[in-house]
Amino acid sequence: MTDTLNHTALKNALEEVGKTIIARKEELCRLDSLIGDGDHGVGMSHGFESALKKLSQEQSEEIDKLMRSFGMGVISGAGGASGPLFGGLFTEGAKAVKGRPSLDAQAIKQWWKSALEATMKRGGAKLGDKTMVDALIPAVEALETSKETDLALLFQAAAKGAWEGVEKTKQYVAGQGRSRYLGERAIGHQDAGATSVAIILDTLAKACA
Numbered sequence: 001m002t003d004t005l006n007h008t009a010l011k012n013a014l015e016e017v018g019k020t021i022i023a024r025k026e027e028l029c030r031l032d033s034l035i036g037d038g039d040h041g042v043g044m045s046h047g048f049e050s051a052l053k054k055l056s057q058e059q060s061e062e063i064d065k066l067m068r069s070f071g072m073g074v075i076s077g078a079g080g081a082s083g084p085l086f087g088g089l090f091t092e093g094a095k096a097v098k099g100r101p102s103l104d105a106q107a108i109k110q111w112w113k114s115a116l117e118a119t120m121k122r123g124g125a126k127l128g129d130k131t132m133v134d135a136l137i138p139a140v141e142a143l144e145t146s147k148e149t150d151l152a153l154l155f156q157a158a159a160k161g162a163w164e165g166v167e168k169t170k171q172y173v174a175g176q177g178r179s180r181y182l183g184e185r186a187i188g189h190q191d192a193g194a195t196s197v198a199i200i201l202d203t204l205a206k207a208c209a
């Protein structure tokens, strides 16, 4: 059982996140090609490649610096609307956990709550707009109601919430992002960015197990 992530464990977990997103590039492009411009996987893999590089070069022993470098890598390496939004999940997390020697359940809840708030502020999307926010909202709700101190189980709860949110995006007409130009034709297709959020949380759960 893992109830805290120290510097090394967090670094390993972030590495897994980067590798998994890169490995799922084609699936993410395919989802985006159905209702967007088909580049989500390309942008994400460029972003997370750059994040992995930044992570490997980061010398600081502080965990917030690790998260910040990773997020800045995503922001600088990814193009499209989603680079700053996905990088922000980690740079906002860094601000939320600043000064902590390790991450426990409470810190992880703070991380994802701040990440959600920043994403909504930056992108202007609300629940039901068929974006990554539709995965983040139920994930954060699951984190907040969970009593788990085991981080694998905590992230599993968050990932479950996120996947349920991804499933619901199929019903929505988009209110943000390129798929909004499709109107009702977007119905039946899941959002690519929401899928990426669920993959990230899933990977964090696996990395803590």
Ligand code: ADP
Pocket: 032, 036, 037, 038, 039, 040, 041, 043, 044, 079, 080, 081, 082, 083, 085, 119, 122, 123, 124, 125, 130, 131, 132, 133, 176, 177, 178, 191, 192, 193, 194
């Ligand atoms: P682009 O739309 O520039 O091609 P990507 O294909 O990389 O960027 O990312 C598309 C994803 O970004 C969408 O599936 C959606 O989840 C997310 N997204 C787009 N616009 C917003 C927004 N305003 N707020 C939150 N997420 C958004």
Ligand code: MG
Pocket: 032, 036, 037, 038, 039, 040, 080
């Ligand atoms: Mg796109």
